[in-house]
Amino acid sequence: MNKWIKKLIMLVMAFGLVMSSGMGMLNMHTVNAEETDPTLERIKKSGKLVVGTSADYAPYEFHTTEHGKDKIVGFDIEAAREIGKQLGVKTEIQEMSFDALLGAVKTGKVDVVVAGMTETPERAEEVNFSKPYFVDKNVVLTLKQNKEKWSTLKQIRQAKLAAQVSSKQDDIAHDITDKKVVSLKKITDEVTQLNQEKVDGVVVASTTAKSYLEQSDQFAVSPAKLPGISNGSSVVMNKNATVLQSKVNKILDDHIIGEPLQKMQDDAIELMNKKESFVSKYSPYFVKGTLYTIGLAVIGVFFGIILGILFALMKLSSIKVFKWLASAYIEAVRGVPLLIQVFIVYFGTQAIGLHISSFLAGAIAMFLNSAAYVAEIIRSGIQAVPDGQTEAARSLGFTKSQTMRYMILPQAIKNILPALGNEFVTVIKEGSVVSVIGVGELTFQTSVVQGASFKPFIPLIITAVIYFILTFGISRLLNLFEKKLRKSDKTLG
Amino acid sequence: MAILEIKNLHKEYGKNTVLKSINATVEEGDVIAILGPSGTGKSTLLRELNMLEYPTSGAVIFEDQDITKASEAGLDKIRQDLGMVFQSFNLFPNMTVLDNVKIALTKVKGIADDEATATAKQFLEKVGVVDKVDVYPASLSGGQQQRVAIARALAMNPKIMLFDEPTSALDPEMVGEVLKTMRELAQEGMTMLVVTHEMGFAREVASKIWFMSDGDMTAYDNPVSFFENPNSERAQNFLAKML
The missing domain is CATH 1.10.3720.10 (MetI-like)
Known part of the structure; x- marks a missing residue:
């Protein structure tokens, strides 16, 4: 037992040492204008950009089959590949659940997270965000037959809402209703609850809502304008990735935001609506x-x-x-x-x-x-x-x-x-x-x-x-x- | 010549005293029947002679060595000389009759396989179950199983055989065949200690009687004197119930 405690203490101390020396280097570099950071270094060394995502969020990122093979696609993924290309490395997509993403980027499991993630003050303390590359409204998705019931913010205060756990939409849902919010891991689970009228509405990004509307005519979007309005999607990086951050911002400006992203979105929606038999x-x-x-x-x-x-x-x-x-x-x-x-x-x-x-x-x-x-x-x-x-x-x-x-x-x-x-x-x-x-x-x-x-x-x-x-x-x-x-x-x- | 000496052997389980400083001597060729009411320490005494149970104090001297102080490896060696037969036979159910007898010969004594097979068959023949060499113990009757167990112990060529109520778990019609085997063994001069409730066997075959009651032991050098004139009230009561 004692031995383990000793080992643990040594580990913590070693960690502290690395951290402090890292800080020291950081300070030195700021003087000479930084050229690299640990994450960028790792990307260059391995020759690949490891991108974490949670591919259940069409059309941002989702699975599809191409020639019988499974593939993760979506405009987020296209954007991530573009970033990789501009950095001159290969892009590798790694999938996990949404609430595991921040942990993965903090421990270095992945280099960046591209998952329609929005900057919040709490998150910003843990990780670095790029500038938003896409700004999307949040809306309340409801069932068509209940559309009238939930058409104003005042009405929505009485609605039971669902949202993806630890997402921006989750925060919004808590703000706009007095009822208890159902926080679930997956959008699909929330929509299932809506289907079964266990909840009255789901707070989602309008792009996602749109895709559900296209898939099925049983849904509707509440016309109520949500406060806090927009949520920008950013690329998420480790706190230490300061140089990478500015590089990514430049790539976003030069190669993604605007027309290229629009095309990526159109492609994604087309892929999403590809008709094929379920089996x-x-x-x-x-x-x-x-x-x-x-x-x-x-x-x-x-x-x-x-x-x-x-x-x-x-x-x-x-x-x-x-x-x-x-x-x-x-x-x-x-x-x-x-x-x-x-x-x-x-x-x-x-x-x-x-x-x-x-x-x-x-x-x-x-x-x-x-x-x-x-x-x-x-x-x-x-x-x-x-x-x-x-x-x-x-x-x-x-x-x-x-x-x-x-x-x-x-x-x-x-x-x-x-x-x-x-x-x-x-x-x-x-x-x-x-x-x-x-x-x-x-x-x-x-x-x-x-x-x-x-x-x-x-x-x-x-x-x-x-x-x-x-x-x-x-x-x-x-x-x-x-x-x-x-x-x-x-x-x- | 004394082959085994028991000195002040004492056993306590917590507050319970099971054996009260037993002293006794076993001569070569002795057939000792250990008699007495249930729960008076007969089996405990027997099991402390090969250290299946350890005494609280006292000594067991076998061939000039106090085996209560023997090392683990020393004991493994000593136990080869002290064959034991159990009330519940304890044959190895995962092995054939032949392997039950053979395995200690090959793995403990390191005897070559064909020689071990021959020895095993010889002893199975002696106890009258040589026709069952290839079957598993579960398909044998209790009497047959116990005779295999005796053959298993004998095959190791022990100097003393310890029998712990060898017929108590048997159906009445099978008691005879096991006693017959034991009787033959006694006639060959094997030194035997037998915990038993078979009074007839004790009377005919035993050369000495150890009578136990409440952790005390009284040795009778002549069975006749025990059966005809037991000079203790306990022994009289016991015999009155058993005969």
């Missing part, structure tokens, strides 16, 4: 998502088992320190939600200087989590073998470890395997949690399809069916397997 357009997402989900579960359980065996043996050992460490790990992991563990691994690896992909981070979080449960399964499986077996073996002169190897483990496996199968089923379902860091598994792909198709409900049903087939199929297989084990008990053993 041919979106089945690749579900296939890909299913494969990722299975992959995550296999990796999670496989490494979970290896680590779980280690922890189980530690917990069963007579050495107090091992026992204590294993118990502490198991209790800690089981006592913290997987969602939080996923974020800790994702941002934590970055903070200590490890650059790993979101899939790898997700897989690591999954198996670190699974290991705790597997350890308990193995421990109880081992303890379920009768003491008489150990006594018989020891009385014959077998050592402790021989007894474990030849008598206990082979018998424990019969208790353990069925429970491990159940763990596999659990892991398949829990894998949905890692969608928050943008791992393209089934749940993630579902929200992609929801966003791209403007159909909030159908994709959910399809996903539920896929999950069910996976988990039910595996449980049936396990049942057969268990029966076979029991059968061999009768005829052979």
Whole structure:
């Protein structure tokens, strides 16, 4: 314990040292007029601009299929590619949930965020914003039949509103209604709530509202003029990216704002309205998502088992320190939600200087989590073998470890395997949690399809069916397997 | 010649005293029946002779060595000389009958596989279950399982055999076959300590009786004197109930 605290303190101190020396350099450079900054340096060194976005916000950024392949498109994305081009590097798009974006740019997971994000004083304390490249009004999207009911600001004070959590629209919604605001992660979820009349209106950018109007005639835009009026979309960068900031501002002025952006928007809307059958357009997402989900579960359980065996043996050992460490790990992991563990691994690896992909981070979080449960399964499986077996073996002169190897483990496996199968089923379902860091598994792909198709409900049903087939199929297989084990008990053993 | 000496062996579980400073000697070739009412420490005494349980104090001297103070590795060696048979057989359910007998020969003694197979078969033949070598224990009757367990212990060529209520878990019709095996063993001169409730067996086969009650032990060097003239009230009460 002490050792860890010491390490932590050293880490914090080292961080402080780097920060202060960085500041010192910063000061020196200001005198000579800066030429670069850490983020720009990194971009130049790697030859690519890593752009973070949350692609569920058509026509800003959304998924589409091109020649059967999935692609993130939208005018934000086009603008980001233009910035990359002007900087002379390749552009790489990295997707994650909207509320993970600021963390990603602060820890350096991504170089910039282009996600229709608006500058607010709170955000400006954490990150740097470029000048706004696009200014959009916010409006209240309602159902057509209720349009009259919510046509003035006064009426809207009584409306129940939804908005995307930690967005500018969320702030506005809080200002204009006296009712409690429903803050959700995804626009599609908000629109679903509107559809089901769980909320009276959704505060969205007018561009987004327009796309919903084009998709379906059940919506309408309230004519009420919202205060705070416009929200400009800016490129978001790390606080240290001061040179990059001015470069981006110049690129925006010279190459994006005005006519080029208008064209990008027209292209995006055209892509958005491309007609194709639901199945041919979106089945690749579900296939890909299913494969990722299975992959995550296999990796999670496989490494979970290896680590779980280690922890189980530690917990069963007579050495107090091992026992204590294993118990502490198991209790800690089981006592913290997987969602939080996923974020800790994702941002934590970055903070200590490890650059790993979101899939790898997700897989690591999954198996670190699974290991705790597997350890308990193995421990109880081992303890379920009768003491008489150990006594018989020891009385014959077998050592402790021989007894474990030849008598206990082979018998424990019969208790353990069925429970491990159940763990596999659990892991398949829990894998949905890692969608928050943008791992393209089934749940993630579902929200992609929801966003791209403007159909909030159908994709959910399809996903539920896929999950069910996976988990039910595996449980049936396990049942057969268990029966076979029991059968061999009768005829052979 | 004394092969095993028990000196002031004392055992407490918390506040409960199970064995009260037991002193006894086992001579080579002795067949000792350990008798007494349930819960008086018979099994505990037996299990402390090969350190499956550790005494609170006292010593167990086997071949001039106090095995209560032996190292873990030393004990693994000593236990090979002290065969043990359990009430619940404790065969390894994941192995065939042959492997049950063979595995300690190959893995503990390091005997070559074909030689171990031959030895195992020889002892399975001795206890009369050689026709079952390839089946798993679960498909054997209780009597057969216990005889396999005896063969498993014998195959290690122990100097003493410890039997912990070997027939208590058996159906009545199977008790005889196990006792027969044990009787043959006694006739061959094996040193045996048997915790049992089989009075007939004790009377016919045992050369000595250890009578236990409430953690005390009284040794009778002649079974006849125990059965015909037990000079203690406890022993009289016990015999009155059992016979």
